[in-house]
Amino acid sequence: MIKITNKLFLSAAAAAIVVAGFIGCNEGVAPTKQEIDGGISYPVANGKTGPYYVNTQVENYSINNGRTPTKDEYNAWNTDVMSDGTGLPEGQGSVSEGEEVYEEKCVMCHGDFGSGGGGYPALSKGNAEEMHKTLTYQRLTPDADGPKRFFGSFWATPSTLWWYIKDGMPHPATGTLTDDEVYALVAYTLNINEMQIDGEDVDDEYVLDREKFLKIKMPAKDDYVPNIDGPNGVENVRKYYSNPANFGAIRLKKGEEPCMKDCQEPTAKVAGITVGISEFYPPLSAARDLPQEEEGSASFDAKAAYAESCAMCHDTGAAPAPGDKAAWEGILAQGMDTVYNNAIHGTDAGMPAKGGSSLSDKQVKLIVDYIVNQSK
């Protein structure tokens, strides 16, 4: 504790010295940018300075930047698999073989049957076609989670899966899987996503090879624009982005005449809950079943309330007493509405509003009724 205090004290003192020095050195000199920033500047050339230190001795060293890789080295490193099959090696593996490898090398992170969890991505959340629908409808049922973005629902090309597993998995030991193992793992991934190839279920016995792999159709294959694949990829991208309507929510009207009114028409669909809405019940009841009468009126004891709030005047001679028929006859001649009103809002003749109580209007009326009934 003492040490920390000392340090703070020392650095404060040091700062004070720096400030003093700063002011002292620059008396009468306008501060330059360098001094304001407090940074360090290094000489560059011709008396100029810059933020980086330039090692002028560099020409005296020979720097070894390695060598150009051999063709074999390059090919071993270049493992891309393209969607048209470029780079995809021959090989094969079955779903059940894939399951074995998965149980050994993947399950600890990606969970049973690719269910994910523990911070690692799921490889499936069920039937790929069904999950794909969640991208359009947001929710299959009102209480379900939102869009499911997993391999089966979201990925446009299976080649990405093949290459991802080969190149990047298993996470701690990348590049250790054989091509056959990757085929098997891809087959297993298709299986847990309940996918088909060429109309055939990818069941436990299914053996995946290069030829069958190239027939895989992802549910999301047409979801992505522009199409960047193949030799026309770059041109597709150029065309796509040269049309603003493709990436905004608005589109200019046909004819391209400049216009000042109703020039835009919406082109973006608003996503929302489109199914099951009729079965939606709001959490709060829409029925209005408030009590018929104001609070307390049903069990309200007018006699007791009179004793508490009114008797101090009305039973003491300061105000007309209940039962004083003569007095109340005159009062009641005004009509009941006026009498109620006077009791609630008070009178200039000495009746305070509600007798000074915090009773409700309804309660005051009930007491008035109580008084009046005894005075008829």
Ligand code: HEC
């Ligand atoms: C040590 C944990 C670990 C192991 C073991 C592991 N993975 Fe992964 N995997 C990850 C992580 C982390 C990511 C996400 C990486 C990222 O998004 O950058 C991932 C991502 C993936 C993806 C992409 C998922 C997506 O939707 O983005 C696939 C497919 C995959 N792994 C397959 C496998 C396979 C097959 C195995 C077994 C051979 C395996 N993984 C083993 C940690 C692991």
Ligand code: HEC
């Ligand atoms: C501080 C004294 C005082 C209290 C407390 C009081 N009153 Fe009065 N009240 C009067 C006086 C004085 C009058 C007569 C003058 C008047 O009629 O305005 C009166 C008159 C009335 C009248 C007749 C009003 C009219 O139309 O002339 C009613 C009804 C009445 N009181 C009801 C009540 C009730 C109910 C309470 C209790 C909740 C109550 N009073 C408490 C002083 C009081």
